[in-house]
Amino acid sequence: MEVALLTVGDELLAGETENTNASWLSRRLTERGATVTRVLVVPDDHDAIASYTREWRESFDAVVVTGGLGGTPDDVTMDAVADAVGREVTVSDEAKEQVVETANAFADDNPELVDAYDLDLDLDAWSSVPEGARVVPNDAGLAPGAVVDSVYVLPGVPSEMQAVFERMVDDFGGDALSETVYTPAPEGALTGRLETLRDEFDVTVGSYPATDEPNRIKVTGTDTEEVERAAQWVRENVEIIED
Numbered sequence: 068m069e070v071a072l073l074t075v076g077d078e079l080l081a082g083e084t085e086n087t088n089a090s091w092l093s094r095r096l097t098e099r100g101a102t103v104t105r106v107l108v109v110p111d112d113h114d115a116i117a118s119y120t121r122e123w124r125e126s127f128d129a130v131v132v133t134g135g136l137g138g139t140p141d142d143v144t145m146d147a148v149a150d151a152v153g154r155e156v157t158v159s160d161e162a163k164e165q166v167v168e169t170a171n172a173f174a175d176d177n178p179e180l181v182d183a184y185d186l187d188l189d190l191d192a193w194s195s196v197p198e199g200a201r202v203v204p205n206d207a208g209l210a211p212g213a214v215v216d217s218v219y220v221l222p223g224v225p226s227e228m229q230a231v232f233e234r235m236v237d238d239f240g241g242d243a244l245s246e247t248v249y250t251p252a253p254e255g256a257l258t259g260r261l262e263t264l265r266d267e268f269d270v271t272v273g274s275y276p277a278t279d280e281p282n283r284i285k286v287t288g289t290d291t292e293e294v295e296r297a298a299q300w301v302r303e304n305v306e307i308i309e310d
Contacts, residue, residue: 068100269288
């Protein structure tokens, strides 16, 4: 299963917020056996989100879009995704029920904030999803997620993104697996042997240098025995550090 990640937010592009969502999702999807083949950050711009979503849904098994959900003016992701899949945006009764319940619970727990800031949420805006989308509850916040065709839309707040993703995690899987071997050898000394490894085994190989820890050699493939044989070859032909 090939997955593309589209993370949305002006604050990500400005460096004001670290894009931990992309790294977390990549790890989680890889654990499921899926292969993440694209990761991109775009601004809170309707046309940019719609364009990449439209293009990628034709090329990949799934597109995961995170960020830009809610009822503020810069929250344009749901509208853009709906445009990309050719559907209207509609207020979901299921989503609104969840949003109202969450908003009421927050108001009950934080009456001083409601009074101090005169909070008046546009609950319809928070409850809008592409027509026919599957609504995914947000156990950690207000904006629910949604699934429409092969596009998965998640909130941008990390705790909320993770909570929503775990409710849809069973949709993701694949045959990709990997094995990592650690070595004290510098990356430049590995070139010839890694080329041989690629020639002899049906796997992909990555070498990842590090400053304060051993370098990593990662062997990835879809056949368990082939990955194990390739990793064993590395252990026999490269100086390694035992786990």
